[in-house]
Amino acid sequence: MSFTLWYHPYSGYGQKAATAAYELGLPFELRVVDHTDDALMAEFRKISPFGKMPALVDAEGRAFHESSIVIEWMDLRAGGGRLIPRDPAAALEARAVDRVIDHYAGGPMNRIVLEKFRPEGSRDPFGSEQDAQVLAQAWDWLEDRLGDGRTWGAGESFTLADCCAAPILTYARRLVPFGDRPRLKAWHGRLMARPSFQRALEDAAPFGDLMPAPPAVD
Ligand SMILES: N[C@@H](CCC(=O)N[C@@H](CS)C(=O)NCC(=O)O)C(=O)O
CATH class of the missing domain: 1.20.1050.10 (Glutathione S-transferase Yfyf (Class Pi); Chain A, domain 2)
Incomplete structure (x- = not known):
């Protein structure tokens, strides 16, 4: 897996990131954000300090939050110039x-x-x-x-x-x-x-x- 994506599949901003990953053909590991799971949420808040999804963790363990930044990361990872045009x-x-x-x-x-x-x-x-x-x-x-x-x-x-x-x-x-x-x-x-x-x-x-x-x- 090239990265882990934290979100809930029903969330609009999560779907924004998932759409980008599917568009670019980038495989990812999904971690479903579950507000009822305190231990999981404590882990999630270390990745996404405002508790907002989506958030991404790359293979080196670097975390990115805010859907647009997550998509910028994905586009670069896919070679650049697709979801963020080169022009x-x-x-x-x-x-x-x-x-x-x-x-x-x-x-x-x-x-x-x-x-x-x-x-x-x-x-x-x-x-x-x-x-x-x-x-x-x-x-x-x-x-x-x-x-x-x-x-x-x-x-x-x-x-x-x-x-x-x-x-x-x-x-x-x-x-x-x-x-x-x-x-x-x-x-x-x-x-x-x-x-x-x-x-x-x-x-x-x-x-x-x-x-x-x-x-x-x-
Ligand atoms: N500007 C943020 C918005 C993210 C956002 O609002 N996500 C919602 C889900 S659609 C969320 O995490 N809500 C959970 C909460 O506020 O506790 C982004 O683009 O990532």
Whole structure:
């Protein structure tokens, strides 16, 4: 095995990393993050100090956390220039789309979901409404970005931006539907058909549907 990847197959950010590994054809050992296992979580927090998945440990025992950094590592390990394009402008675009999705779709999505698990009396519907507005803004930004006719998130090749988008869009559209954004919808359709993301979804399937939101309708 070339590295160990810590995540839970149902987690969106875990699927982002798994999609990248499958895309690059890099074999990995999966360590499933299980919050109910104290000993395992103590080990995990040494690798990922904020307790966030995914995290990667390479053959030399070096640890990397934050999904985009994990993917940068994988791309280098695979020879470079695939998920992070060699052309600097194309690489910048891939990173820009990835950052926007991480901060303005994935972040609000996670907060809205976690809010639903808070105990009665400590909920924050106003905060969730604000997060939903940010998510809608992210959908607008992406719809606009796709206006140049690009096939994938950052151009004509499948990159970091698409690894990020595939799971985050799939989950977050259940909270804030795509609505009348045809380019976003069509891109998401292409992401859903990508074999690397399909494999990540197959890994998650045994865990059922844990998302506290109805399936996407639009
Ligand atoms: N910006 C981080 C976000 C990672 C993240 O939020 N992961 C979630 C799972 S989708 C997590 O680990 N949640 C567990 C927790 O917060 O305790 C990244 O890109 O890796």
